[in-house]
Amino acid sequence: MTSELVIDVKAEEISIALLEDKNLVEYQTETTSQSFSVGNIYLAKVKKLMPGLNASFINVGYEREAFLHYLDLGPQFASYEKYLKQVRSDHRKLYPFEKAMHLPDLKKDGSIASTLTKEQEVLVQIVKEPISTKGPRLTCDLSFAGRYLVLMPFHDKVSVSSKIKSGEERSRLKQIIHSVKPRNFGVIIRTVAEGCDGAELQNELQILIKRWEDVINKAQTATPLPQLVYEETSRAIALLRDMFNPTYSAIYVNDKAIFDEVKDYVTLIAPEKAGIVKLYEGKVPIFDNFNITKQLKSGFGKTVNYKHGAYLIIEHTEAMHVVDVNSGNRTKAENGQEQNALDVNLGAADELARQLRLRDMGGIIIVDFIDMHLAEDRQLLYERMCKNMQQDRARHNILPLSKFGLMQITRQRVRPAMDIHVEEICPTCFGKGKIKSSILFTDQLERKIEYLTKKVGEKHITLHVHPYVEAYITKGLWSIQRRWQLKYGFGINVVASQKLAFLQYEFYDKNNQFIDMKEEHDN
Incomplete structure (x- = not known):
């Protein structure tokens, strides 16, 4: 198993993702202004x-x-x-x-x-x-x-x-x-x-x-x-301190200052592994490049799908977390209902162990597995869950299934559970339900580019848009992007960003600093 750490540094927040065999297993994010951290x-x-x-x-x-x-x-x-x-x-x-x-x-x-x-x-x-x-x-x-x-x-x-x-x-x-x-x-x-x-x-x-x-x-x-x-060390260094091991194949950072900080720390604790720290300088957002954005949006919803059509329903309450296991439209196994229930439950145990680490869920977790009649199958499920949780650094305790088919798990909680809202508010109507004609979207972008280049004096601009919109703007010999470059300068670049909604956009200057050009009512 290979492990990779990806650190996304932005002006307002820093996010850290841990990948094991390209699968997202841990994710932490905090705003740069946040001052209340464990250890302070x-x-x-x-x-x-x-x-x-x-x-x-x-x-x-x-x-x-x-x-x-x-x-x-x-x-x-x-x-x-x-x-x-x-x-x-x-x-x-x-x-x-x-x-x-x-x-x-x-x-x-x-x-x-x-x-x-x-x-x-x-x-x-x-x-x-x-x-x-x-x-x-x-x-x-x-x-x-x-x-x-x-x-x-x-x-x-x-x-x-x-x-x-x-x-x-x-x-x-x-x-x-x-x-x-x-x-x-x-x-x-x-x-x-x-x-x-x-x-x-x-x-x-x-x-x-x-x-x-x-x-x-x-x-x-x-x-x-x-x-x-x-003040406790930065989230990047704190995570490295607790998690670093020789199996890391790479640590990618998209910010020079944090890159230097991480490299100095790795050089201090493991000089022979200093070479795995790499500065990411690609044009595509770092999380998009490593397929993290897609995994975040698919892994943090209320419904989480896993293999063969089965899925989990995860609900968060003040007192506990509740997980319901559903077989969905899964084709029944040839060996009958009992084998089908076992297969679905074992898959749920694999996905749930990943979700607990990914969302950093703590406190009491109640899991409603599909009922199984054989005691050996219930024991097999319990052992599978215990084995999966061995990778988890947080202290935890797992009880065997009750007679109602419920598994009780307690997991150490030191910070709020990670809760990412995967539903997107329309960036053009701001939740009102009505938008301007989408055919005018590129005209709206051009007006902002004209303002930035001619009024503000920005000669190098990077525009982040939804991948579909990026394809519409950049494809073709005489593309919209080429016309913009000829009219306003060749420092105008367009990049596809998976985190953005369909008609959402973001502008960045030559130093990759965000330029706020959003308005609820564009003139």
């Missing part, structure tokens, strides 16, 4: 205490206050609290962390009212992004994740991932970290560290310690509160 650390104040919930609400600058439960304060909260007061008390000289006092662990059965006070300053880290009507979820047990290690201030223990089975290797890794770890730091050694030499681990440990030092330096003088004192 804030110096903030307690807004209010909720003794009934044994929790508090913290103002971190989001429209809804963030939620901090007593158990999320972490066992080392007293140590954090004392050290933060020492740091904040002197804005000129930083109190050394190695001299910080390690206080007793917080009691598990304590109360929030006896631990926190209103307006108290706390260092908090986001563990769940805002979802629906809920604000971010916080923890005071800070951690800094690298590729091989996770650093935890005020912990002294060194732990090794349970997925590393060799006792000899576990002992070797622990010995390396103990020999280089400063006082007052705990470390978790991640699975990918298996086989790493001491120099690599020590280098990453120093990088993570430097991040903690930067947090404290910013917290020392931060005002007014809340203040962001540590």
Whole structure:
């Protein structure tokens, strides 16, 4: 299996797609203005205490206050609290962390009212992004994740991932970290560290310690509160950090700055794989070139078709996700209804595992499979689902089918489920149901080209349109595009874009920056 990562960078958002054997399996997108990301650390104040919930609400600058439960304060909260007061008390000289006092662990059965006070300053880290009507979820047990290690201030223990089975290797890794770890730091050694030499681990440990030092330096003088004192790495780098493996055949990026950032990171963690990072400079949009746009539009609807006419119905609710499996117009198997139900269900298990990763669905997922009477068939389906989910990095739990044919799945949720609206609003009527005559569409485009070239002075323009419209404009010896070029300059190019609706268009300048030329009422 070959894996390819495709990164589409735009002025307003960055999107990342993971392909396995050319099939889209993971997709993440975020706006460049979005500031609430898992891993970010804030110096903030307690807004209010909720003794009934044994929790508090913290103002971190989001429209809804963030939620901090007593158990999320972490066992080392007293140590954090004392050290933060020492740091904040002197804005000129930083109190050394190695001299910080390690206080007793917080009691598990304590109360929030006896631990926190209103307006108290706390260092908090986001563990769940805002979802629906809920604000971010916080923890005071800070951690800094690298590729091989996770650093935890005020912990002294060194732990090794349970997925590393060799006792000899576990002992070797622990010995390396103990020999280089400063006082007052705990470390978790991640699975990918298996086989790493001491120099690599020590280098990453120093990088993570430097991040903690930067947090404290910013917290020392931060005002007014809340203040962001540590920002998680960009989505592209964060995804690479957690997912990178030697099976990647290529990483394509369509932006020079992000390309340099990604290449530097890959060179740091795997110098021999630096050559797989490639700058995409094609004229066709990068997602169109790798057939990602089509897969997005076909994979994110309410109805998802898979092999032989069968399909899934996926519904999202506030409390859970519900999936219904339907055989559709599938031809029945020769072995009868039971075999037909098994085939449809096994195909559904394959597609559902991909959909969970693709949409990043979390929380409770209820799947209504087609009824099967044989216990061995139900067991086979359960084993197939478990095997498919082994590729999923999110923590999950799967229960065997109930007597009603329902399968219950829980999957870790740290950010809202990916929900892409595949239905398109008509760009020419803006949902009103009436449009101008489509024969005048090219005249409308020409007026805008004339305005850009003669009034604005843009000499190099790229026009993105629906593939059908692109063919109409560019085909033929004496095409519309050629006439435009002769009249307004040869810097006018027309590109087909699969993401656009039939009479939708977008203009870009020579630096590939979007030019907003859309009007609800064109003059």
